[in-house]
Amino acid sequence: AFLLSESMRGEGGVLKNIHGKRFCHNYHKLAELAPRDVVSRAIFSEMQKTDSEFVYLDLTGLEKDFVKNRFPKIYNTCLDFGLDITKEYIPVSPAAHYYMGGVETDLWGRTSIEGLYAAGETACTGVHGANRLASNSLLEGVVFGGRSAKAAIVDSKHKTLQKNNVDYKDEIDLSDKYEVYLQEIQETMWENVGVVRNFDGLAKAVSYFNEKLEMISDKKPANQKTGEIINMFYVGKLMALAAASREGSRGAHFREDFPEKSKEDYHIIFKDGKFSPINR
Ligand SMILES: Cc1cc2nc3c(=O)[nH]c(=O)nc-3n(C[C@H](O)[C@H](O)[C@H](O)COP(=O)(O)OP(=O)(O)OC[C@H]3O[C@@H](n4cnc5c(N)ncnc54)[C@H](O)[C@@H]3O)c2cc1C
Known part of the structure; x- marks a missing residue:
């Protein structure tokens, strides 16, 4: 399995259950364009109702060349799996994709432990809302990676590192x-x-x-x-x-x-x- 971009729904791809019926509009007025968590739950619920491990993403209504040019990597990877996404439905399921929450930090990656910094997916900087928006994770890694490195340089001036030995028994x-x-x-x-x-x-x-x-x-x-x-x-x-x-x-x-x-x-x-x- 691999990750399909959400933009496939943004470009007009539609979700159908295993009986070939669209369902997203039953869960939210924005249908396939509803927020991430709503669409995930809609898929999950439809999978349970139809006793299936997947639903389908249907791109067959889009221009063939548009699909190939807009999603070349996904198109070719699916072909390797024997699936031509311009002609066939793609089986899809929600997946754990990002850890929301994490080690609480300030806006410079400082945690509550002096000298310990967290940046990227492990940190909770407070920049994400109830859903992380697509692609903001890589941006977060770059921005807060840099900021915590700068903070560490400033904070550690005139300080000596202490070694912390843990006394393990076995x-x-x-x-x-x-x-x-x-x-x-x-x-x-x-x-x-x-x-x-x-x-x-x-x-x-x-x-x-x-x-x-x-x-x-x-x-x-x-x-x-x-x-x-x-x-x-x-x-x-x-x-x-x-x-x-x-x-x-x-x-x-x-x-x-x-x-x-x-x-x-x-x-x-x-x-x-x-x-x-x-x-x-
Ligand atoms: C399938 C998939 C697709 C995604 N697509 C996107 C996307 O399109 N856009 C987007 O913005 N985000 C996307 N994400 C999320 C994004 O990839 C991650 O949030 C991001 O890569 C996290 O980067 P990171 O450096 O914080 O953590 P990681 O990339 O997880 O790096 C942590 C590193 O720490 C190492 N490590 C772990 N424990 C230890 C240890 N004890 N000692 C030393 N090293 C250790 C690990 O080996 C790893 O190399 C996607 C995630 C997945 C799973």
Whole structure:
């Protein structure tokens, strides 16, 4: 699978369910041009209704040459998969594509820990709304990467770096099960912390991650792969806990048990071992 550009809908591509029926207008007056989260949920709901793992994107109503020239890479990649998108429907599904939220920073990438900076997708600079707009992520990486580097230079003048030694008791090696855990994490997140969320699913995800983190306890990762998996366990748990704390829906965070948009404009932050809402 690979990512299809949203601009294909912008140029006139339409979504159809597996029975060949358009459906987006049943969910939003802007139909295929509705905001990202609305279209994702419309597709998700249609996939459930038709018991299918995909819907179709139909570009066959557009001029053949226009499609080839406007989307040359997608056209050729689909051809490699044996699909001529000027003549055939493309099977599509929503996918996790960007991590909204992250380590809270100021507008110079400074985190709450002195000397620690975050930029790019890992950071929460506050520049994105309830949906990140297409292509703003790369722009964010460039702008805030530069800004945090400048801040680090200024802040570190006349300062000496302190080395922080962590006192680990034992070592743990999960590299043999890297692929297994990766798949489990992806499935847990997709099923419970995905397009449509509810308390029970989020609690299920939290208990999966708790169980894994208990096994790790305060052991030292034996290698990079183990470190990556442990980080994913922590991030997955934090995402599920934050989503469970947020009893309302906004943009890509949709709670079917709290479908109304929460009135307050707040973020959920994790500080001193606790989640709490803050206005920003
Ligand atoms: C399929 C897809 C298509 C996308 N298309 C677009 C688009 O068209 N426009 C747009 O703006 N955005 C797009 N995005 C989002 C965008 O690509 C990402 O948000 C962006 O690349 C994030 O950049 P980054 O440098 O912050 O993080 P990353 O690119 O994830 O880089 C982080 C780096 O850190 C390394 N790393 C991780 N852990 C450690 C560690 N412990 N120690 C050392 N190194 C570590 C990783 O290996 C990686 O190289 C897309 C995303 C996806 C998945």
